[in-house]
Amino acid sequence: MDGTEQRETAQAAPSVIDRYYTRWYRADMKGKPCEDHCVLQHSNRICVITLAETHPILQSGRTVKSINYQISNGCSRLNNKVSGKSKRGGQFLTDFAPLCRITCTDETEYTIYSCIRGRLLEVNEDILKRPALLLEKPSTEGYIAVILPKFEESKSITENLLSREEFEEVVSKRAAAQTQPS
Amino acid sequence: MLPLKDKDKPLVQKLLAAGCCARCVLRFCCVGLHAAYRQPCQDSLKELQAFVSDAENGKSEQAAAPEPAEGNSTSHDALEQSVSEAQADGASRVCVCCLGILQQLSEHTQAVKVCVAVKAENYEFDSLVLSVSLPAQLCVREVSVYVCVCVCLLGCVFCWFQSVFEVGVEFTHPETDADCHFLVCSPSLQSVFTRMAVVKALEKIPADKFLKHYPCPPPRPAGSCSFQDVQCLHVAVFVAGRYNKFCRSLPQTPWVIDGERRMESSVEELIAAPILSAFRADGFNFSSSGREDVDVRTLGNGRPFAMELLNPHRSRLSRAEMKQLQEAINKSSDKIRVRDLQIVTREATGRMKEGEEEKTKSYTALVWTQKPVQKDDIAFLDEIKELSIDQKTPLRVLHRRALAVRQRLVHSMSTRLLDPHHFYLSLKTQAGTYIKEFVHGDFGRTKPNLCELLKTDTDILELDVESVDVDWPPAIPE
Numbered sequence: 001m002d003g004t005e006q007r008e009t010a011q012a013a014p015s016v017i018d019r020y021y022t023r024w025y026r027a028d029m030k031g032k033p034c035e036d037h038c039v040l041q042h043s044n045r046i047c048v049i050t051l052a053e054t055h056p057i058l059q060s061g062r063t064v065k066s067i068n069y070q071i072s073n074g075c076s077r078l079n080n081k082v083s084g085k086s087k088r089g090g091q092f093l094t095d096f097a098p099l100c101r102i103t104c105t106d107e108t109e110y111t112i113y114s115c116i117r118g119r120l121l122e123v124n125e126d127i128l129k130r131p132a133l134l135l136e137k138p139s140t141e142g143y144i145a146v147i148l149p150k151f152e153e154s155k156s157i158t159e160n161l162l163s164r165e166e167f168e169e170v171v172s173k174r175a176a177a178q179t180q181p182s
Numbered sequence: 183m184l185p186l187k188d189k190d191k192p193l194v195q196k197l198l199a200a201g202c203c204a205r206c207v208l209r210f211c212c213v214g215l216h217a218a219y220r221q222p223c224q225d226s227l228k229e230l231q232a233f234v235s236d237a238e239n240g241k242s243e244q245a246a247a248p249e250p251a252e253g254n255s256t257s258h259d260a261l262e263q264s265v266s267e268a269q270a271d272g273a274s275r276v277c278v279c280c281l282g283i284l285q286q287l288s289e290h291t292q293a294v295k296v297c298v299a300v301k302a303e304n305y306e307f308d309s310l311v312l313s314v315s316l317p318a319q320l321c322v323r324e325v326s327v328y329v330c331v332c333v334c335l336l337g338c339v340f341c342w343f344q345s346v347f348e349v350g351v352e353f354t355h356p357e358t359d360a361d362c363h364f365l366v367c368s369p370s371l372q373s374v375f376t377r378m379a380v381v382k383a384l385e386k387i388p389a390d391k392f393l394k395h396y397p398c399p400p401p402r403p404a405g406s407c408s409f410q411d412v413q414c415l416h417v418a419v420f421v422a423g424r425y426n427k428f429c430r431s432l433p434q435t436p437w438v439i440d441g442e443r444r445m446e447s448s449v450e451e452l453i454a455a456p457i458l459s460a461f462r463a464d465g466f467n468f469s470s471s472g473r474e475d476v477d478v479r480t481l482g483n484g485r486p487f488a489m490e491l492l493n494p495h496r497s498r499l500s501r502a503e504m505k506q507l508q509e510a511i512n513k514s515s516d517k518i519r520v521r522d523l524q525i526v527t528r529e530a531t532g533r534m535k536e537g538e539e540e541k542t543k544s545y546t547a548l549v550w551t552q553k554p555v556q557k558d559d560i561a562f563l564d565e566i567k568e569l570s571i572d573q574k575t576p577l578r579v580l581h582r583r584a585l586a587v588r589q590r591l592v593h594s595m596s597t598r599l600l601d602p603h604h605f606y607l608s609l610k611t612q613a614g615t616y617i618k619e620f621v622h623g624d625f626g627r628t629k630p631n632l633c634e635l636l637k638t639d640t641d642i643l644e645l646d647v648e649s650v651d652v653d654w655p656p657a658i659p660e
Contacts, residue, residue: 016622016641020578044581048625082585121585122574126626133626141626146577 017139024158025052025167026115030096034174037115038139039161045154047116049099049144051134054171055110058138062104064131069123071098077123077145087148090119095160099123099145102134116157118149184208184229185215195234200330200399203277204230205284210327223285278399279327281320281355282406292409299412300349304462305495307347307416315352317407318380319361323400325384330398350413358403364395419491421457422526422534422655423508424484425449425470429517430477430644435468437476445476452518454489456510460503462495471534471652472543472613475645482544482649484521488531499525522658533654538613542593544648545617547607549632552639554602563595563607563635574627576619590615607632608648618642 017023021040029035036052051057057064069077075091077099082090093099093114100123102110114120123145127134134142149157162170186194190211197207204226208218218226276282286292300310362375365383384392427449437445450468458466470487474480499507508523569592575583591612598606609617616628621642623631632640 015639016624042577044578046577046580048577085582085584087585121580137626141623143625146580148581 021048022158023164023167024115024161025164025170026113026161027052027167027170029113029115035110036167037113039115039158040139040143041158045149045151046121047118047147047149047157049112049115049147050142051112051138051144052167053138055138056108057102057104057110058135062106062108062135064127064134065103065105067128067131067134068101068103069099069128071100077120078125080120080123082119082121087119087121090121090148093118093120093147112144114145114147115161116147116149117153118147118157121146121148184218184226184233185213186211186230186233191234191236194230196330197327198230198234200327201275201278201402202327202399203227203275203280203282203285205288206277206279206327209284223289276403276406278402279320279323281317281323281353281358281403283316283320283353285406287353287407287409295409296349296351296412300414303414303495305347305414305416306497310347310349313350315350316377317353317355317359318375318377319355319358321377321380321384322361322365322396323358325392326396326398326400329389329393347414347416350415352410352413353407354410355403355405355407357405361396361400414493416493416495416497418528419461419463419494419497420488420526420528420531421461421491421523422486422488422531423453423520423523424486424655425453425480426482426484426519426521427474427478427480427517428519430479432517433476434470434473447517449518450489452515453487453511453520456507456514457489457491460499460507460510461491461497463491464493466491469531469534471541471650472538474647475618478645478647480647480650482647484519485647485650486534486652486654488526488534488655490528490531521660522655524655524658526655530655534652538652541613541651542610543613543615543650544610545608546646546648547609547617547621547642548600548644549605549607549621550641550643551603551605551636553637555599555605555636555638556602557599560597560599560605560636563597566592566635567594568592569595569630571615571620571631572629573616573619574624576616576624577627588614592620604643617645 017040021042024039024041026037026039027034029037034054034056036054038050038052040048040050042048056062071077077091080089080091082088094117095113095115097114099112099114099120102112104110124143127142127144136142193211194207197210202210204223205219207230208226213219277285359375362380365375365380365387431445432447432449432452433445434449436443436448436451450466454466454468457463467490468487469490470485472485474485504523504525508520511518511520511523571590571592573588573590575585575588592615593610593612595610596608598608600606607621609620611617616624618624619628619631621632621640623629623633623640
């Protein structure tokens with residue numbers, strides 16, 4: 001290899017996410033303030049659902065008590081099984097399908113939602129074993145789920161989501177609103 | 183002189199009267215002598231007519247014509263009349279049985295036409311197989327003639343022998359295509375009248391049913407078969423070698439999305455272009471022992487590949503010519519290089535695919551670390567041997583692969599520090615290991631990964647394949 005090739009500094013190095021994924025956001029999920037979700041969309045259309053940096057779970061020094069993938073009596077996301085190249089058997093999700101419920105040590109409870117339509121491929125079991133992972137690495141090892149949208153819908157799923165710039169605008173408006181006297 | 187006996191005379195009479203051409207008459211008389219068919223059709227017809235006339239003018243103790251099967255029977259007078267008709271214009275009449283294929287269409291002029299067409303395509307060959315495609319209704323007509331004369335149905339006279347070059351000649355006779363339609367009532371035949379299907383249906387249909395639907399002898403056609411295009415096909419030739427890839431923006435196969443090409447050229451196109459023109463082939467199928475990503479270089483001895491050349495007009499190149507071809511490829515682009523270029527058999531290409539699953543590969547990766555590192559911080563990696571890792575299907579290929587966990591071995595590693603945030607990592611791994619995911623962890627879905635081992639975020643900036651440890655194809659000394 002050529003040692004004289006350009007090397008990026010720690011700050012400028014585009015991460016794996018920067019290189020291969022597009023960030024999309026849904027802010028104030030189901031009207032709940034600041035419960036922001038992030039959808040990392042790979043160029044091959046696969047989506048990874050994570051908490052956005054602004055989500056309450058990641059604020060105010062909270063710690064996670066438990067994570068529950070049993071979203072109803074009949075349905076646990078842990079039972080999701082896909083087989084074959086076409087991923088048959090995966091639970092089909094709509095935008096507001098719950099993925100899991102997270103309870104923090106201060107008894108606050110949050111539901112994380114799918115954000116997009118598609119087939120559930122996997123949920124992150126590592127955060128069950130080690131909930132701290134969710135706080136340490138919310139955008140990578142602490143991801144929530146992986147979803148495969150239908151081929152025909154791969155572009156349209158982002159229509160209801162905010163781009164990075166749009167999301168940052170929303171966030172800065174919130175900050176401005178908070179500093180204004182009520 | 184035709185090898186016919188007295189006992190054949192009634193049969194010959196019958197067949198001539200029915201409207202068969204000379205060669206079909208000879209077929210039904212079980213004449214196997216090739217010379218009898220080689221002489222011009224007209225000459226054979228004249229001889230047959232003379233043969234039959236002798237019988238007419240000769241003694242009357244000739245054997246009586248065998249009783250025809252149920253159905254049509256012609257009186258002796260009618261037979262005489264049709265024989266003389268045959269004598270009169272036998273030359274121009276289209277045979278009711280072969281529809282002209284064994285008449286004019288098998289004469290010298292026709293053969294010359296086929297030769298000219300084949301020569302024009304400029305193939306190189308020692309031997310050929312002549313494949314003749316006949317209208318399916320010939321089967322029906324043959325059965326009809328058979329029923330008419332009650333002798334064993336003879337098969338075709340065409341010989342087959344092994345060859346790699348096939349010349350296909352197709353005859354059609356639209357006028358009589360409907361001959362087969364009555365067979366539709368047979369369960370084995372739907373609406374597609376292929377020769378196979380017609381033969382099967384004829385095997386099953388009982389004689390009386392056949393006679394009810396189809397005249398015996400067959401009706402006379404107005405015109406003869408027409409001869410379609412000549413089609414030539416040479417069996418595929420396989421060219422193998424090893425390729426290097428020096429470019430980080432070259433896909434292995436053409437990258438086309440929605441009809442639009444996303445990246446200029448590809449490994450297979452760069453290799454194929456000179457080979458296709460040297461062998462004058464119509465197309466190719468490229469395969470290799472594994473693949474590398476667009477942004478990965480292939481160094482060292484290169485990766486084994488095999489190229490199937492479709493319908494090559496040229497199939498043999500000497501060692502020197504293969505060497506020249508290799509040089510031509512290497513000169514054509516600095517993005518790739520090939521070596522050990524050679525012609526191989528189809529069977530030999532199996533060796534290449536076994537390499538994909540079983541053999542080890544070596545890589546060098548340029549790794550970035552978030553925290554600053556020193557030589558001592560990474561030295562321990564050099565000591566790790568036979569590290570077993572579990573890799574869930576990487577997200578970047580998950581759209582086209584099944585979701586699964588694959589256990590793989592990293593046999594050994596070695597490091598070379600570049601600066602506090604970069605070092606080169608060389609690895610020797612089991613086939614099928616995803617190197618990029620081992621380095622950055624793929625959202626923690628590959629475990630263990632380099633981030634965990636070094637306790638810092640890591641990423642892979644560059645990857646090179648150093649060697650693909652498959653000992654095929656055989657090396658060719660420069």
